[in-house]
Amino acid sequence: MARLEERPRELRRGTILLRENDPFSELYVLQRGMAMSYVLLDDGSRQILRFLFPGDMLAVSALVYRDSPETIVTLTDCTVCPFDRSVIGALITDHPRLSAIIMVVNQIEKVALTDRLAALGRTSAKARIAALLLEIRNRMRMTDKTIGNAFTLKLTQEEVGDATGLTAVHVNRMLRQLEEDGLIARDNGRVTLTNEAQLARAANYINRFDGLDLRWLPAAR
Amino acid sequence: MARLEERPRELRRGTILLRENDPFSELYVLQRGMAMSYVLLDDGSRQILRFLFPGDMLAVSALVYRDSPETIVTLTDCTVCPFDRSVIGALITDHPRLSAIIMVVNQIEKVALTDRLAALGRTSAKARIAALLLEIRNRMRMTDKTIGNAFTLKLTQEEVGDATGLTAVHVNRMLRQLEEDGLIARDNGRVTLTNEAQLARAANYINRFDGLDLRWLPAAR
DNA sequence: CGGTAAATTGACCTGGGTCAATAAATGTGG
DNA sequence: CCACATTTATTGACCCAGGTCAATTTACCG
Incomplete structure (x- = not known):
């Protein structure tokens, strides 16, 4: 887990980490600060999907989609730790308990949704x-x-x-x-x-x- | 995967597979038919959370919660294949690719939500x-x-x-x-x-x- | 100290809810 | 297969929670 938090990056409040429909392949752990994810509908209205707090993984849909289904923006100054999605593949292969925990967190988030x-x-x-x-x-x-x-x-x-x-x-x-x-x-x-x-x-x-x-x-x- | 589908069970339309707040520990694969999950709010209104189709896993929150956060009921006659959640633990340990696929499906479902x-x-x-x-x-x-x-x-x-x-x-x-x-x-x-x-x-x-x-x-x- | 974003409030409007009556469909026991 | 009972669908009349618009006021920021 510590390996995921190697290269911390500081972000100013209001930074767009990822934009809807942009291609991507990096994931992040949010280490400090608060962020949110949202989508824009074509009448211009916005739906905020989720607020993000320290410990949360951001941009997990990079695991699955070529283009981002959501925008992620920081609400305060934040520290994030980017990592490549190949790390997840390795983690699943080598650390069963950890991948089970990721599934559990995913499940909790799904119920919260x-x-x-x-x-x-x-x-x-x-x-x-x-x-x-x-x-x-x-x-x-x-x-x-x-x-x-x-x-x-x-x-x-x-x-x-x-x-x-x-x-x-x-x-x-x-x-x-x-x-x-x-x-x-x-x-x-x-x-x-x-x-x-x-x-x-x-x-x-x-x-x-x-x-x-x-x-x-x-x-x- | 085939092991999950060993003991098929037939259910009549309208069968409640799982009731909100009931304790549980079994998961299911839906093999045939259509079902739904919902919650009841305390003013008596109902929110349907999800419709379930063949290939979907039902009651996955059994992985995490002692008591079910949702009710699951069949909308047509269905065939389900129950299995114990310990099977998931074993699967994560022994079949990395399969557990990655489960994560992917989870992620798709989350985006759909x-x-x-x-x-x-x-x-x-x-x-x-x-x-x-x-x-x-x-x-x-x-x-x-x-x-x-x-x-x-x-x-x-x-x-x-x-x-x-x-x-x-x-x-x-x-x-x-x-x-x-x-x-x-x-x-x-x-x-x-x-x-x-x-x-x-x-x-x-x-x-x-x-x-x-x-x-x-x-x-x- | 302006200038812009955010909060507040009033006046008025509307999408969707409520209630109630009727019709159509579906199911059930005999 | 039929008569009846129960759901489900449909429609009209009317209502209200929450939206829209516009005007101030207050907070924040370089």
């Missing part, structure tokens, strides 16, 4: 935004234990909208409502979850890093 | 239904080459709605409109794509089984 699918298909604007806030806070806390109920949402309201399938205007209205309901407090970009239990209820939120069962994993070679 | 995410978040009701029709026809054609532009949608309009985040009533209206626009024809459950090019344009549809690049796969052991 289906959660968002259900949120977009079947929940209200308020619930989707509540879920987003919880998700971001939880992901941030995984790499920064000092984060409690308050954190800086590094997203514009337009980005929140593009992630939740809403307009920036309506995001603003819902944030205000969540505040009036006493579920969150806001101060500039800083959000405090003042009633996390009720927020989680409003959001239908399930933390997919809980409830794992990994006894079947093969031993390390 | 993000396509649906973008559809739910950012496209109109008509576009989502058009995309669903194309997707189902294409998946059916992969195992039944006799299928051309006409096929039997084995879904009720309510199911179409639960897959696309719409109500059954609105699905009905949109199907009628697609028909009036000359993009499809309908006769009972049978759908004919009378203008596939325009339907694909309306749907923003991308076939994710095209444009693959698999040169990096490790050789068979």
Whole structure:
């Protein structure tokens, strides 16, 4: 695993690491910072697919597709570690336990995607935004234990909208409502979850890093 | 691979193979028929996550979670081949090329999920239904080459709605409109794509089984 | 200290939801 | 094969969550 993190590269906030439909063959591990991936539809609207945090692998679809199905852009200054996809081939051959773990992570991400699918298909604007806030806070806390109920949402309201399938205007209205309901407090970009239990209820939120069962994993070679 | 398909089991249409939140440890290969997976939200609404076709692996999240995150139910009579998840552990250890292929399929499925995410978040009701029709026809054609532009949608309009985040009533209206626009024809459950090019344009549809690049796969052991 | 991006808010609009009635299809027991 | 019961499809009337447009205000940045 350490070998993947050899050649770190620093990126400024707002750097496009990969553009939709561009050809590519490199993968990355995100070591520091926050990024996102999105697609643009042909009416010009944007759907944010995923937020990316330290430890996440970026551009994994390079394993499969000639051209990128998504754009990846940094939301803060970031450190990434590029590696060639042939490394994955070698890893699968030589490190069964590690490749099993990659499959597990993939599976978790897939379930998280289906959660968002259900949120977009079947929940209200308020619930989707509540879920987003919880998700971001939880992901941030995984790499920064000092984060409690308050954190800086590094997203514009337009980005929140593009992630939740809403307009920036309506995001603003819902944030205000969540505040009036006493579920969150806001101060500039800083959000405090003042009633996390009720927020989680409003959001239908399930933390997919809980409830794992990994006894079947093969031993390390 | 053949070993996975040893003990085939026949299931009647409408059989629940796995229920959300039930504990489990078995995986399946779907050999014949069509199934779907869905979640129920606590207001009682349903989101269909995925339709399943021959060759698909079912209940893969058993690899990871103690309790199932989704319900799986057959939409037609089906043949499934159950196997224990320990088989996957063995497979990863002994068959690198095969496990790489599993990763590739997982990745394709993930990209297909993000396509649906973008559809739910950012496209109109008509576009989502058009995309669903194309997707189902294409998946059916992969195992039944006799299928051309006409096929039997084995879904009720309510199911179409639960897959696309719409109500059954609105699905009905949109199907009628697609028909009036000359993009499809309908006769009972049978759908004919009378203008596939325009339907694909309306749907923003991308076939994710095209444009693959698999040169990096490790050789068979 | 301007100048631009982001947040906020009001007024108004619309795509898709809700409710309800009817018709068509499908299934079932006898 | 038939009569009835249950789903499913269809349609009209009306409603509302969230979108659109436009005007300010506030925050950020060189």
